[in-house]
Amino acid sequence: MRFAIVGAGWYGCHLAMALDALGMEVQVFEQHSRPFHEASGNNQFRLHQGFHYPRHHGTRMQSRDGFLRFVERYPSLSGPIRHNIYAVPTYDSSMDFSTYRLIMTATGVEFSELGTSPVTLQHVSGTLATQERVLMMSRARDYFQRKLGTRLVLSHRVGRVEETAGHVMVDGKIFDFMIDATWGHLTQPAIEVFYEPTMLLYYEGPVDFPAITLVDGPLCSVYPTEDPQIYTLSSVAHTPLGQYATSGEARARLAEVNGAMVQAKVQEMEAQISHYFPAFRDVFSFVGPQLAIKTKPVGNHDDRSCSIARHGRIFTVMSGKVDTIFTATERVLSLLEMTVSASGETETTLRDDIVTIVA
Ligand SMILES: Cc1cc2nc3c(=O)[nH]c(=O)nc-3n(C[C@H](O)[C@H](O)[C@H](O)COP(=O)(O)OP(=O)(O)OC[C@H]3O[C@@H](n4cnc5c(N)ncnc54)[C@H](O)[C@@H]3O)c2cc1C
Structure with a gap:
C-alpha cells in the first residue's frame, strides 16, 4: 500500500x-x-x-x-529534568491543591510531594515533583x-x-x-476547530534550573529546552494572539507581530510569573519570541x-x-x-x- x-x-x-x-x-x-x-x-x-x-x-x-x-x-x-515542579496557586487556581493531588493519584502517574521547593515560590498552596521530560x-x-x-x-x-x-x-x-x-x-x-496564533518567550538562565508550572487555569510556566541555558516562558492568558476560524487568518495575525507587541507580552508575562516566583527577573534574561499556531477544538x-x-x-x-x-x-x-x-x-x-x- x-x-x-x-x-x-x-x-x-x-x-x-x-x-x-x-x-x-x-x-x-x-x-x-x-x-x-x-x-x-x-x-x-x-x-x-x-x-x-x-x-x-x-x-x-x-x-x-x-x-x-x-x-x-x-x-x-x-531528556530528564532535574527538578520539575507543578505548583497550585492558593487563590488563582481553578482547583485546590488537595483536589489536584487526588486527580493525579487517581491518574496513576508518579510524583512526590515537596515539603520544601528547590525555588522560592509565593501564593502557592502545594507543589508536586514530577518525572516529565523535555523534548530534544x-x-x-x-x-x-x-x-x-x-x-x-x-x-x-x-x-x-x-x-x-x-x-x-x-x-x-x-x-x-x-x-x-x-x-x-x-x-x-x-x-x-479554531486556529490560535501563539507567542512564547525564550529566556537565558542557569543550567539545571527547575521547571516551574503553575496549575490549573490561565496560569504560566517556565520550562527548559534542549539547550541547557535556554528556557521558555509560557502563559495560558498571554501566549495566545487571538482566535481565528481559518489557518490563513491566523497566519496573517502572526505576520503582524512587531517589536512593540513583543515588548508588551514580555511585560505581561514577566509580571504574571513574578507574582508566584519573585526572583524571575533576577534569574532569567529575555532572548526573543517564539511564534507558532495552535489548532484547538472549539468549546x-x-x-x-x-x-x-x-x-x-x-x-x-x-x-x-x-x-x-x-x-x-x-x-x-x-x-x-x-x-x-x-x-x-x-x-x-x-x-x-x-x-x-x-x-
Ligand atoms: C505554543 C505551543 C506550545 C505547545 N507546547 C507543547 C508542549 O510543551 N508539549 C507538547 O507535547 N505539545 C505542545 N504543543 C503542541 C505540539 O506543538 C503539537 O502537538 C505538535 O507539534 C503537532 O504536530 P503536527 O505534526 O501535527 O503539526 P506541525 O508540527 O504543525 O506539522 C505540520 C506540518 O505540515 C506542513 N504543511 C502544512 N500544510 C502543508 C501543505 N499544504 N503541504 C505540505 N506541507 C504542509 C507544515 O509546514 C508543518 O511542518 C504546543 C503547541 C504550541 C503552538
Whole structure:
C-alpha cells in the first residue's frame, strides 16, 4: 500500500516511520525546506505525562500512556529534568491543591510531594515533583530527516488532492491513501476547530534550573529546552494572539507581530510569573519570541487529545500533544483494518455454527 503523508511535524514523521516498519510505501510532503518547521519545532517542548490536564481525563490517559511509549520508542529524543515542579496557586487556581493531588493519584502517574521547593515560590498552596521530560527537538528533526531519507520530499507544498476510484491523487501522483498531518492547515479536521496564533518567550538562565508550572487555569510556566541555558516562558492568558476560524487568518495575525507587541507580552508575562516566583527577573534574561499556531477544538473544555478521521481514502489527523503520536498510529491502523476487513467478507452468525445431525 502506498501512503502520501502531508506534513513533516511530529505526527507526519512518526506515522511515516510506523507505516514503513509495517512494510507500507510512504512519501512525506513538507512545504518547508526542513521538518519540524512549524508547531513541532516551536512549542514548550514538554513531554507530557498528564499533569497539565487535571480537567480532562481522556487527555491525561493518552499522555500518561504515550509518555512511557515515547521514552521506549525514542529514547534519545527526550531528556530528564532535574527538578520539575507543578505548583497550585492558593487563590488563582481553578482547583485546590488537595483536589489536584487526588486527580493525579487517581491518574496513576508518579510524583512526590515537596515539603520544601528547590525555588522560592509565593501564593502557592502545594507543589508536586514530577518525572516529565523535555523534548530534544533538533535531535528529533535530524533523526527523522536521516531515517526517512528520500521518502521525505521537502519544499513541496501540496495543493491538489483528488480521490479517484480506488486511489487518491496528490498533486498528480497516485497513492492508495493520504494522511493529512498538517494539524488542520491543508484540510479542516473532522471536529470543529479554531486556529490560535501563539507567542512564547525564550529566556537565558542557569543550567539545571527547575521547571516551574503553575496549575490549573490561565496560569504560566517556565520550562527548559534542549539547550541547557535556554528556557521558555509560557502563559495560558498571554501566549495566545487571538482566535481565528481559518489557518490563513491566523497566519496573517502572526505576520503582524512587531517589536512593540513583543515588548508588551514580555511585560505581561514577566509580571504574571513574578507574582508566584519573585526572583524571575533576577534569574532569567529575555532572548526573543517564539511564534507558532495552535489548532484547538472549539468549546470551553480542556480536551487536548488526539483523534483521527477517515473519509474514503483520506485520513485527517487532529493532533493532541507530542506524546499522543502513538494514539494516531493506532487509530490509522484500526480505521484501515476496518475497511480492509469490510471489503469482501461475508458475515456469519451463531445460527451458522449450530450443528445439524441427521436422524
Ligand atoms: C505554543 C505551543 C506550545 C505547545 N507546547 C507543547 C508542549 O510543551 N508539549 C507538547 O507535547 N505539545 C505542545 N504543543 C503542541 C505540539 O506543538 C503539537 O502537538 C505538535 O507539534 C503537532 O504536530 P503536527 O505534526 O501535527 O503539526 P506541525 O508540527 O504543525 O506539522 C505540520 C506540518 O505540515 C506542513 N504543511 C502544512 N500544510 C502543508 C501543505 N499544504 N503541504 C505540505 N506541507 C504542509 C507544515 O509546514 C508543518 O511542518 C504546543 C503547541 C504550541 C503552538
